[in-house]
Structures are given as C-alpha cells and as structure tokens.
Amino acid sequence: DAGVIQSPRHEVTEMGQEVTLRCKPISGHNSLFWYRQTMMRGLELLIYFNNNVPIDDSGMPEDRFSAKMPNASFSTLKIQPSEPRDSAVYFCASRLGQISYEQYFGPGTRLTVT
Amino acid sequence: TQLLEQSPQFLSIQEGENLTVYCNSSSVFSSLQWYRQEPGEGPVLLVTVVTGGEVKKLKRLTFQFGDARKDSSLHITAAQPGDTGLYLCAGAGAGGTSYGKLTFGQGTILTVHP
Numbered sequence: 738d739a740g741v742i743q744s745p746r747h748e749v750t751e752m753g754q755e756v757t758l759r760c761k762p763i764s765g766h767n768s769l770f771w772y773r774q775t776m777m778r779g780l781e782l783l784i785y786f787n788n789n790v791p792i793d794d795s796g797m798p799e800d801r802f803s804a805k806m807p808n809a810s811f812s813t814l815k816i817q818p819s820e821p822r823d824s825a826v827y828f829c830a831s832r833l834g835q836i837s838y839e840q841y842f843g844p845g846t847r848l849t850v851t
Numbered sequence: 852t853q854l855l856e857q858s859p860q861f862l863s864i865q866e867g868e869n870l871t872v873y874c875n876s877s878s879v880f881s882s883l884q885w886y887r888q889e890p891g892e893g894p895v896l897l898v899t900v901v902t903g904g905e906v907k908k909l910k911r912l913t914f915q916f917g918d919a920r921k922d923s924s925l926h927i928t929a930a931q932p933g934d935t936g937l938y939l940c941a942g943a944g945a946g947g948t949s950y951g952k953l954t955f956g957q958g959t960i961l962t963v964h965p
Contacts, residue, residue, distance in 0.1 A: 741893070770953075780894070780939065780955040793952065828893050839884065840953060842893030 739763070741843035743829050749849045755817040758846045761810055762831030770840060771804055771814050772828040780828070786812065819850045854878070855942050857956030864930055865964050872925040872938055872959045880942035883916055883923045884953070888937040930963045937961075 742761040750756055762769050770785040784794040789806045797804070801820070806812040816823055826847050830840040855876045864870055874883070882901045886894035898907050900916035900923060907914045911934075913926040923940055937960050941953040 779957040782952060782954075785952065830893070839896055839899055842886075842895070844891070845893050 741829055741831050741841055743827075743843035743846050745846060746844060747847045747849075749851065750819055751851055752820055753818045754850075755815065756819045756823075756848060756850075758814040758827050758829075758848070760812045760814070760829030760843060762812070762829070763833075763841055764810070766831035766833045766841070767809065768832040768834070769806060769812050770830040770832070771812070772830065772842075773825045774828060774845070775825045783814070816848075819848075821850045824848055824850050855940055855954050855956040857940055857959055859959060860957065861960050861962075863962045863964070866931055867929050868963075870927050870930055870961070872940075872961075873922070874924065874940035874942075874956050875922045876942060876954075877921065878942070879920050880944070880954075881920070882943045883920070884941045884943070885914055885923070885925055886939040886941060888939060888958075894937075894939055927961075930961075932963045932965050935961055935963050 741763055744759045768787050771783040772780050773783055774780045781796055783796045784804045785792055786806045789809060802816055804814045826845045828842050828845045830842045832840045855874055858873050862870055882899055884899045885897045887897055888894040898909055898914045900907055900914055903918045903920045905916045911928045915924050927934055937958045939958045940956040944952045
C-alpha cells in the first residue's frame, strides 16, 4: 500500500530560482496538507485542500509561495523566486475524510537555497 | 491562534529509565495526536486521544488527554534505544476556522543511550 509520495527528496537551488515540489496523496484520501519544518519554527501548516479546493492558505508566508491541486492525486507547491530563508524540509500529508483527524505524512523534500 | 507548548525540548536518558513528555495549551482541542519522527522521514502517527481524561496504552507508551482537553502527556516506561526520535504532539481544532487543522508542538528530541 503506497503512502504519500513526494518528489524530489532533495533540492538544492540558487536564490532567485523557481522551485516546484510535488506530492501524490494516498489514494482515496480527500484532504491534503503542505507543511514546512525548521529547527527554529518547528512544523508549520502552509495550506490545506479538501476535495482539491484550497480551504486555508493563511500559513503561506508570502506571495512567492503558491500551491495547486489540479486533481485528487497530485499537488504542487511552488516558490518563485526562492530565497535562502526558504531552506527547510517541506512535508505533504493526506487525510481520509473530514471526520478523521489522522494525517499521513510523506518523507519530505529537503530544500536548500544558496 | 491555537498554540501548543511541549516540554521538555530535549531529553537524554539511559536505557531502562522512564520519562514523561508534556503538551500544554490554553485552547481546547477536539482531539490530540502524538507523532514520532525519525531523521529523514515524515512524522508517523502513534495515537489519537479524543475524550477528556482518556488514557491509551501502546506497549510501553502511555498517552493521556487532560480532562479539559487542553493538555496531554506521553509516558514511556523502560525506554529503549529504539525509542530515540522526535516526538510531536498535535491538537485538532475544535471548530470554526480551526476545523480540520492540526497545531503542532515544537517537539521533544529524545535520545536513549544503551
């Protein structure tokens, strides 16, 4: 049974470049979450979708960040232009339904912006 | 904004010792979850507690949800090196704009020495 799949696992890019992170949620799950984890701030929710619709993007730090979910099996988080302070591990998580609060996390993408 | 304070931040103990991690908030949560995260991986759900005063046991791990559903604790008996990792508590919003969202504590890094 495949879990949440994220790609790439590691990304190193230069300041100013566009970065796109990808996520495939668990099949049948209809909620998807993007988180960012740093030592300083811990695990922060950036945005979440229910049935492919963005519900709450209040955690998205700036207009440089955008997220899409074109269908139930794919989501992207884009940073344009990237900055060194965006360096972090980005996690995608999915959840079955709205009654269950249990989220299943992917392995994360470690982003380094130089 | 709902906040969860987790303590201690770091815990370094010898194999066989007992330990307790605390998670406190001034907000009420509809449920509270505990996750364990290993380096290079995403958080993995250990348990969900829903009812105030609820106690759940998972082998050597005991989880408790406060009567007022504002706090929780994780107790590990006879810790083993395999318990080493980052432990995260996460509270589920009770309603309104918080519905469906998890608020994570900062985490407790546990190291168990053989």
